[in-house]
Amino acid sequence: MSAADFLPRSSLSSLIDLLQQQGYRVVGPQVIDGAILYRPLQQADQLPAGIEQIQQPGQYRLIRTQGPRLFSWANGPQALKPLTFAPRETLWRSHLQADGSLRFEEVIETTEPTAVLGVRGCDLAALSLQDQHFSGDPYYQQRRDSLLLIAVDCSHPADTCFCASTGDGPDARAGYDLALVELDDGYRIRAGSPKGQSLMDNLPLDAATPEQQQQTDEQHQKACQQQRHLPAFEPSRLIHQGQHPIWDSLAEACLSCGNCTSVCPSCFCFSESEVPELDGTTSGHQRQWDSCFSEGHSYIHGHRFRPDTKSRYRQWLTHKFGSWVEQYGRSGCTGCGRCISWCPVGIDPLEALTELGREDVE
Known part of the structure; x- marks a missing residue:
């Protein structure tokens, strides 16, 4: 991390404001119907302050604390996948012509630049796998190229987490533009791309104190130690x-x-x-999630x-x-x-x- 890499908690709104000024639609974690989901974000007070979670086999429950932290939870049911691999989308349409022939029209919707705040390391690793699978897919690629990713290292893993043993967390290791480490009084910040560095250069950052550096290291070690481990198998x-x-x-x-x-x-x-449409002359070819x-x-x-x-x-x-x-x-x-x-x-x-x-x- 650079010498000036600490953003006070009270200044987090400056990051959101900066993203909006640069033309990004900002998406961030919010409490929706008892779960953490990504939704459009206008200001920092929409983030889940003082929220922690209980996750066990077949169980997910949020609990409210008096703490000031906004990212003291592991994850919700929604990762980055819906933002790149659409749950349902039309790939092309066919139109019946007067002479009985068919005219085909490719459908690729334009996607506005979107900044996602609160991405976890495990989801960045999964996004890299999605990138491999959908390489060359124009529908996926347009949405993927529109994303600016702001990760937050996980400090409160759930009882079901084991990302440390797969090598994908709890810290964000690759694929982010900007990454944050949430501490009690603010955020350590590091850039992972030129876009991320440009954002850092325009934020009111201070130099982290030795105590904040120590807290960063201890928090990471604790998050690793608290996790489950992937068993040995071939x-x-x-x-x-x-x-x-x-x-x-x-x-x-x-x-x-x-x-x-x-x-x-x-x-x-x-x-x-x-x-098919009700008019009998138009039909859409759709792709949707399956299992x-x-x-x-x-x-x-x-x-x-x-x-x-x-x-x-x-x-x-x-x-x-x-x-x-x-x-x-x-x-x-x-x-x-x-x-x-x-x-x-x-x-x-x-x-x-x-x-x-x-x-x-x-």
Whole structure:
């Protein structure tokens, strides 16, 4: 960090004002219906002051404290994914012409520059995976290019978090324009891009004191120590453990609801469909989020390759933690823990990986 890298808590509004002056729509975390969600942000007092959380398998609950901090929580159900990979979008439209032919029209909506405040390290790592998968996709790329990302290092990990053991947190390590470390009296700031450095140059920063530097180090160490750990297993072996008894016990509990894939910041499955207009002459070709837990996801030429919950859960876990390594050079999991918290029956994939790892040892 530079010599002048401390922003007093009372001056956080100057960062939001600066972003708005530069033409950005600012989006930040807010408490909506009992959860932390990204919403348009006009001023700092919209941020979740004094909010902490309880997250356990199948449980997510916010608690209010008297503390001054605005980012004393790990995450909510919504990562960056909805801002780049739209839940539903029209890719093109077809129009019936007078001579009976069809005219096709590509649909790419313009996206305004958007600054996202409060991004976590685990979600930046997931965004990097999304970037690999959607490379060359103009719909994704336009939204991705419009983002300016302001990360906040996680100081209050949930009981479901394990980003330190995946190498993706609790600090933001790459992919951000600006990163903040929230302390009791303000924010340490570091730039990760020329855009971020330009913002720093225009903020009323002070030099951090030795006490603030010490608090930064101690806070990071504590956030790492408080987390769970990813169990030992061999990714290349997962796909070959299809007969392990753990799949039967998981299938008995799993509802195939797809919650885990919906809240996962890196999952990218989608389906496409034709949506005709009532006039009978126009139709839109839509892409929308799908899940490997849905019945139709594995349908090919009259056959479902994964007809039951057992095969679907096995596909999700072995792909996320196993074959993804071959595809993208790393696991598809960034340790955010959302799939644990937001599973309605409290299934914990780390427990399954522990059992599969024991099988490897034996």
